[in-house]
Amino acid sequence: MPHNDRDIGVAGHTADEASGTEIEAPPPQRVGTAYITWMMIANFGASLALMVPLSYSLAVRISELAPGREELLGYVTGSAQFVYLVLSPLIGFWSDRTRSLLGRRTPFMIVGAVLGVVALFGIAAAPSVSLVGLSWVVGMLGWSTASQAIQNIQADRVPEEQRGRISAWTSVTSQIAPVIGIGIAYAVASSTLLVFLVPGLLGAAMLVAFPLVKPEGDSRSLVRTGDVTLKSLVESYGFNPRKYPDFGWNWLGRFVFFMGLYFNTTFGTFFYAQRLDVPVKEVAGVVATIGIIGVLAAAGGAIGGGFLSDKLGRRKLFTLIGSAIFVAGAVTEAFAHSLPQLVVGAVLMQLAIAVFSAVDQAIVFAVLPDRAQAGRYLAVVAFAQKIPSALAPLIAPLVITIGVTDGGDKNYTPLYLIGAVLALVGGLIIKLKVKSVR
Secondary structure (H helix, E strand, O other), X not given: OOOOOOOEOOOOOEOOOOXXXXXXXXXXXXXXXXXXXXXXXXXXXXXXXXXXXXXXHHHHHHHHHOOOOOHXXXXXXXXXXHHHHHHHHHHHHHHHOOOOOOOOOHHHHHHHHHHHHHHHHHHHHOOOHXXXXXXXXXXXXXXXXXXXXXXXXXXXXXXXXXXXXXXXXXXHHHHHHHHHHHHHHHHOOOOHXXXXXXXXXXXXXXXXXXXXXXXXXXXXXXXXXXXXXXHHHHHOOOOOOOOOHHHHHHHHHHHHHHHHHHHOOOOHHHHHHHHHOOOHHHHHHHHHHHHHHHHHHHHHHHHHHXXXXXHHOOOHHHHHHHHHHHHHHHHHHHOOOOHHHHHHHHHHHHHXXXXXXXXXXXXXXXXXXXXXXXXXXXXXXXXXXXXXXXXXXXXXXHHHOOOOXXXXXXXXXXXXXXXHHHHHHHHHHHHHHOOOOO
């Protein structure tokens, strides 16, 4: 595909037509199987390193330092998400304008992995919950930056005809990584340091391998048509929903769906411990077992949704199907008090998340206002996930303590039911309001 000075954006606009862009990038070209494989290995590594602390090891560490204070997990994870939320548009803005021998995205991948590993050392050695929280702010910043760099590369390199299937594989690796990671953490559970470091170091190695084996390429020759100004920095935090309505409605639908998701996953470790009447530290085996059973469902959902949406040329239907399945899983878990019920609910939820995430990611790439500023706009898209991940852990403690006396079991049933309603509303918004995508 020839290089043009006036780049064509994902949404069909030239770079100059798309919001007064200040940079231009070459058009995407079809990528081969080997490239996709290494990209997915990197995505797996980023998810492994980020999600194991969020879904297991942070809960274990907090239970060691502050037994019975489950709500502290929400404050630790929510605070870290908030910090990244504030900084992510600036990181994306900076990434778009990076001109280096390694490319635009690779430096952020490498630096993010280094920060993440350093933070895990800090969490494992921290003598207090406050220091755990401070360390996780650095860890969240590092791993999320590295993960976002991979998404930016997808927007830079992947053409429309490959987006559904690559989004599907991205979803599959993101779903599988925490399951395998928790299993690894459980295998070394006798050492708090290894619980954090083994998944983190493995993830970092996979991240760094991608640009080493498949270099991004020198970005120093990419066109930059404007200077960074205070106005452009401020504008990087948002977009004009009237000018780009489909981008705006899809953003809102993602926001509501992920609010429901994080209501139902933030306290998963404590939830399973309560419903199965087992100590928190022993939940890893249960979570890993449930996760492994759900891996096939997640893989089938992501691949089936991604490939079928490509083949049928219909994306929105599959996001609604994913939302409906999530409702079934959340309601099942809300009233579950045995392992078989929890397994059914968890498998349905993993299937739902995989279907929704894979297809909606393809919708995101289709409605980006300007591909040349993928880092900036994908950071704004990430708000739709990061804001819920920051708000839900702060709101959820208020819900689970409704009607609970001192020392009593937390009230998880309404939390899961609220999550189900939000997920369904999110799917409906995308199905009914996004117009340029079928």
